[in-house]
Amino acid sequence: MSGILDSVNQRTQLVGQNRLELLTFKLNRRQRYGINVFKVKEVLQCPKLTAMPNLHPLVKGIAHIRGQTISVIDMSLATGGRPIENTENCFVIISEFNRSVQGFLVSAVERIINMNWEDILPPPKGAGTGNYLTAVTEIDGELVEILDVEKILDEISPRHTEVSQTLRDEMIRDNPVTRRVLVADDSSVARKQVQRAIESIGCECILVKDGKEALTKLREMATEDSIYNQLDLVISDIEMPEMDGYTLTAAIRNDAKLKDLHVILHTSLSGVFNQAMVDRVGANAFIPKFNPDELGAAVKAAMPE
Incomplete structure (x- = not known):
């Protein structure tokens, strides 16, 4: 032991x-x-x-x-x-x-x-x-x-997944156009939690189960049209089968067609090492799970004016 x-x-x-x-x-x-x-x-x-x-x-x-x-x-x-x-x-x-x-x-x-x-x-x-x-x-x-x-x-102990009405009103007011967000998480419960929070502020979700599936989907989308015309944001868990969120973020930054995507790492992991890794792989933000208003505010901040 x-x-x-x-x-x-x-x-x-x-x-x-x-x-x-x-x-x-x-x-x-x-x-x-x-x-x-x-x-x-x-x-x-x-x-x-x-x-x-x-x-x-x-x-x-x-x-x-x-x-x-x-x-x-x-x-x-x-x-x-x-x-x-x-x-x-x-x-x-x-x-x-x-x-x-x-x-x-x-x-x-x-x-x-x-x-x-x-x-x-x-x-x-x-x-x-x-x-x-x-x-x-x-x-x-x-x-x-x-x-x-x-x-x-x-x-x-079921978690509250609703974004506050104030934040929903602000998001819909400031972003009248529907935004698209790709969510990568291997937990079915976590995917649904994020989906409910994100859809409540007027965004459309694309759901994938791990980093490898997320990267494949992003590259497929980028062959059809500029990824920035199709997607506004990536929200990724860190711990996932086949490819973790850090590796996914690094792969996005190293792909010429994807490198400017806004990436939020959203994870149940905690600890001082996370911010250093966020900076190292080039993620835009790190948010511990799960506070719907914190997630909603991070999504709002990521959206272009």
């Missing part, structure tokens, strides 16, 4: 290289799962959990960790499995998503694996819309499922 924690503390060096470190774990079953180490603050033996009235059914209990009160989510139950009953030998992955900290109760934590985003693939097409996968990969001949944590969290 100490080796895992040491690796967590050294994780930032991979940012911007289209690489990630994947922490693998198991629930009640043999299947292996993964979570990007960038979102992991700490891994610890499951502490004493306190049951409280009116907790969401997926929340196993509340833990007091380093001066913070944290909800601990039963990841087996959250993904459609049977609940984890005996927590004595289990672990909690403390994670930060979308400006909030929560714990994920898992049966076992295995190891951290250094990988390339190109080896992280979208879920199989037959997986359906009700699954909790955002990506899959293969490690040691076994399929590892990467969970759509944003979908799980949205079921427990």
Whole structure:
């Protein structure tokens, strides 16, 4: 376990290289799962959990960790499995998503694996819309499922996605022409959140599932007409299968037909390293998920006068 924690503390060096470190774990079953180490603050033996009235059914209990009160989510139950009953030998992955900290109760934590985003693939097409996968990969001949944590969290505590009426009125007043925005995000929940916010301020959305699909779409559009006649803005997640948002932004800046597109990186990642990477790859802005007014204001600022 100490080796895992040491690796967590050294994780930032991979940012911007289209690489990630994947922490693998198991629930009640043999299947292996993964979570990007960038979102992991700490891994610890499951502490004493306190049951409280009116907790969401997926929340196993509340833990007091380093001066913070944290909800601990039963990841087996959250993904459609049977609940984890005996927590004595289990672990909690403390994670930060979308400006909030929560714990994920898992049966076992295995190891951290250094990988390339190109080896992280979208879920199989037959997986359906009700699954909790955002990506899959293969490690040691076994399929590892990467969970759509944003979908799980949205079921427990749905996020407000409406832009304020004041900002909607300003956007429609200042931009009477419908603007087009390309949104790249591997989480179906995150795509819908962004779409609702952006469409509420009078923009039209083109939705894609990862950086590779976004770049392909942009280049296809640029062969038909100037991209600037078709699109006003790109909003991209950072963590995505096959091509991350940093690599996508760098590719846009290096393409003569796309290089002047306005790019906003919109991600559940947080930390001081982000602004340095935003500057390095040439993104115009970085916004942590998910505040609809912040996103709407960034879109408004990106639009030409």
